[in-house]
Amino acid sequence: MALPSPLPPLVLLALSLGTPSAAQTQRPSHEQQQRQVVVPNSPDEPVPEVRVAVGVVTYFHFDASIDRALVEVEGRTTRFRMVDVGDRTLILEPAVEPGPGEKLGVRVRYRDGASPAYAAFALVTHPTLVDKEVEVARRPRPLEVLEAALAESEAELTALKSRCGTRGPAGLIFSGRIDWNGVRAQRIEDVPTRIQGGLKVVGGMGYRAGPWALAVVRIRNLSGQSPWGPGTARLTRADGTPVKVLSVDMDKTQLGPGEEGVVAVEPEFPYWEAGQVFRLEVLDKSGTRRLPILEVVL
Structure with a gap:
């Protein structure tokens, strides 16, 4: 019986190295982090970036109620496995990560009417980090804005007091609400x-x-x-x-x-x-x- 011919050296080298294991082909794991992001007061300020990854669910927690009907997620139906909106939460799980340099926009409207009325984010990818929990807070209003609002309220109160004046019929006369023509x-x-x-x-x-x-x-x-x-x-x-x-x-x-x-x-x-x-x-x-x-x- 004829003996089989020896295998070529390159084949022997490949067999000695073996095939890649599942661990070698698996994506590198991301370090999951908890963060707080502050909503800009001005549209001219940069939008906060939030890092997402396939296989990781990201939870947004807001400090006020949000309008569920006015939550905008770019690529919502094609790029995400899950988008869930609660009274003060937004849960995202991407099915396809943003590419290098790509940013997916997210825009959420608050229900309380306070300023800023919207919170906006840019979803990005990172090779090793992912934001698992994101606390969203609105920046305290600047002192000059609060002072202006206070001055406006005081002016309205002064006008109201002058309009009401003393209570009863005498107050109506003093305020001019009733003159010689009567009612x-x-x-x-x-x-x-x-x-x-x-x-x-x-x-x-x-x-x-x-x-x-x-x-x-x-x-x-x-x-x-x-x-x-x-x-x-x-x-x-x-x-x-x-x-x-x-x-x-x-x-x-x-x-x-x-x-x-x-x-x-x-x-x-x-x-x-x-x-x-x-x-x-x-x-x-x-x-x-x-x-x-x-x-x-x-």
Whole structure:
């Protein structure tokens, strides 16, 4: 029997070295870190970078509630295995890492209306590091901004005090809210009998003095309806010209089913002659439940 020919030297060398093991082909592990990032106050400031990696879930924790419907993640449907938004959290797990020099944008809107209104990040990759936990904080507002806000509030308070003056009838005289013309009142005669938005108008009055006017309406929220509260009001002159509304107030926080309340609508300084008829409409904060349109004399 013929003996097999010897293997070539290069083949013998390859066999002696062996094939790469699973450990040799596995990606290098990333060191997982916890960080705090500060949201810039100005759009001109650089956006914080957050390091992500495939196989690692990154948790963002915010110091205020965020708007779940207004979270923007670049490549959300193609580059991520998981994107989960909570009241104060954002959880990301990439399926494809950002390439060298690539940045994926993330933009989150806060719900409280404070400044800055948005938090923005740039997702990047790093050969050895990944951000596992990210605490997101808004930078305290600069002292000069707080001082300006305080000055504005003090000015509003001073104006309010001067407007209110002493309580009672004497305060109305001292503040000029009532002059020698006194106050004229006109009942809303044509009260709508129809029901709209589960609301019924019970009655109302129009008040007019020299420097101010007021439309007052008593409302009943019918049984079986959800709670209601006024949000905005529209006041229109007979020729269709809108009149600016300064305030909309009610004697209760909201009306429960079957409850009645009084809504007062104050327009701007009454530059028109007394006795004119206006169309009044009161809406809730959502703008979906409104009173039947009233005609009020101011």
